[in-house]
Amino acid sequence: xxxxxxxxxxxxxxxxxxxxxxxxxxxxxxxxxxxxxxxxxxxxxxxxxxxxxxxxxxxxxxxxxxxxxxxxxxxxxxxxxxxxxxxxxxxxxxx
Numbered sequence: 407x408x409x410x411x412x413x414x415x416x417x418x419x420x421x422x423x424x425x426x427x428x429x430x431x432x433x434x435x436x437x438x439x440x441x442x443x444x445x446x447x448x449x450x451x452x453x454x455x456x457x458x459x460x461x462x463x464x465x466x467x468x469x470x471x472x473x474x475x476x477x478x479x480x481x482x483x484x485x486x487x488x489x490x491x492x493x494x495x496x497x498x499x500x501x
Contacts, residue, residue, distance in 0.1 A: 445477030
């Protein structure tokens with residue numbers, strides 16, 4: 407028997423593993439974007455508390471893009487809050 411076969415009905419390749427043929431599946435290519443501390447923390451939260459959302463993002467190939475977006479939004483919010491707090495407290499560069 408062949409180690410690899412093609413099924414014309416569904417367009418998938420199958421590889422022989424032991425006595426069974428398993429489909430050769432691959433995730434779609436995903437653009438790598440840098441993920442900062444906020445994105446990493448959100449990733450940990452998803453893995454621990456929102457496993458279904460995590461798996462859906464991972465298998466659809468959108469996890470890195472999503473975490474990068476969360477990181478960017480959180481960083482913007484953090485700097486905005488720090489600036490507002492400094493203005494409220496009267497903190498200047500001269501201090």
